[in-house]
Amino acid sequence: MSAPVKSSSDRAGSGMLLDLNERSREIFRQIVDSYLATGEPVGSRNLSRLISMTLSPASVRNVMADLEQAGLIYAPHTSAGRLPTELGLRFFVDAMLEIGDLTAEDRARIETQVRAAAVGHSLESALAEATALLSGLSRSAGVVVTTKQNLRLKHIEFVQLDARRGLVVLVSEDGTVENRLLDLPPGLPPSALTEATNFLNARIRGKTLGELRSEFEARRTEMERELDALTARLVEAGLATPAGSEDGRHLIVRGQANLLEDLKAAEDLERIRLLFADLETQHDVIDLLTRAEAGEGVRIYIGSENKLFSLSGSSMIAAPFRDASQTIVGVVGVIGPTRLNYARIVPMVDYTAKVVSKLIEGSR
Incomplete structure (x- = not known):
């Protein structure tokens, strides 16, 4: 069975269904089914042949006029046929759609x-x-x-590119590798990159970046006692979300x-x-x-x-x-x-x- 379908709008729903009699529901369903199958408007003469009940084209036109007045269908251009409106499609999806199952x-x-x-x-x-x-x-x-x-991390590596720029390499458990450029704090000794790498790799254990950030924030004082100020800044920069990354x-x-x-x-x-x-x-x-x-x-x-x-x-x-x-x-x-x-x-x-x-x- 499929999961329940959630509506993104409350403008149409089962209340409207109660206002439609059997003839109106049948004709409306045929208009929608025809649109979903062909994209073309359908007229009263064709509808009178498609529906299961016996109705003249004139009777179908009367029902179509009521559906149009309710905002469920409309006539494109000067066509005699009708198409469902967006409100009509929402109503159909919310109240009449019969979800199939995959083969x-x-x-x-x-x-x-x-x-x-x-x-x-x-x-x-x-x-x-x-x-x-x-x-x-x-x-x-x-x-x-x-x-x-949300990728589970396997390894983190800090690499110095020059005096002011570095690279943090993030390796996920599924093999994904992501490289991020970062600005290095002025005066950072090369040993700080090794220290930051070891510090984080000892704490990864399949965590996500978000989880590592949360842990760092929750235990900031304790962790800063283990690291000098510059290395702590490097760790924080390595865990940060890049600007503009949504x-x-x-x-x-x-x-x-x-x-x-x-x-x-x-x-x-x-x-x-x-x-x-x-x-x-x-x-x-x-x-x-x-x-x-x-x-x-x-x-x-x-x-x-x-x-x-x-x-x-x-x-x-x-x-x-x-x-x-x-x-x-x-x-x-x-x-x-x-x-x-x-x-x-x-x-x-x-x-x-x-x-x-x-x-x-x-x-x-």
Whole structure:
């Protein structure tokens, strides 16, 4: 079973469902299903053939007028057909969406490929594979945001480059190596780099940078008694989050080219151009994905519910993944047009997040 789906908006919900009779629900569902399948508006004549009950095109038009007045559907341009509004899609997702389940083949493919990417490589390789895999399965863009601050450390090394600059080398348990430049305190003796290296390596024991920083802050007075002032400053600089690093958060995007497929009109191309511009603004994408860390379950964002997608009219489906202590350490998801196949992609994202979580837990 998939994790519960969390709404990113309370503007539509089950209350509205109670106001729709069986005919209205059936016609509305067919309008949404047609939009998700084709992206095209559907008219009353076609709807009268699609719905299970016997209704004339005139009766269907009356129901469509009521749905339009409720803000659930609209007529694009001068078309006689109707499309769901963003409010209508939110209502559909919150109150009417029937979440499917992944096939055994899809589950095996996700688990096998993500785990294979981690063998002999870094966790980041596995996350990149998960992102590419989601992109391929959904025919949209796959996204992952994670933080290097949550990688479990194996070794730290301070290296002097010249009189004023040094390098801190961070080696994680999964094999990831990160090099950071840092300014050395004036008058720092070469022995201080060795002392700082030994001091931290004696305390790593699979901790994250965040945990080491917290420990240093909690025991600052005690540790400063063990180190001279300059070495203590070096240790603190080595554990610091680099400026402009979004607290160490890192964005991976794969499969943007998928978004260029199946374009219906010139306005679709403009929408995708705007979405590409959104994806280039990494700070805003990271901010949106980070919001999906709140609580359990899969989060769905539709169109202008979020300012990032207000122009491109896109949707995002995302789910958090966790480490062995059940701390959320990142988010995996899919970004694409509002006519994403929500019923299929929600369990796909949810299962991928669970596979990544198990992978991280197993690396401890």
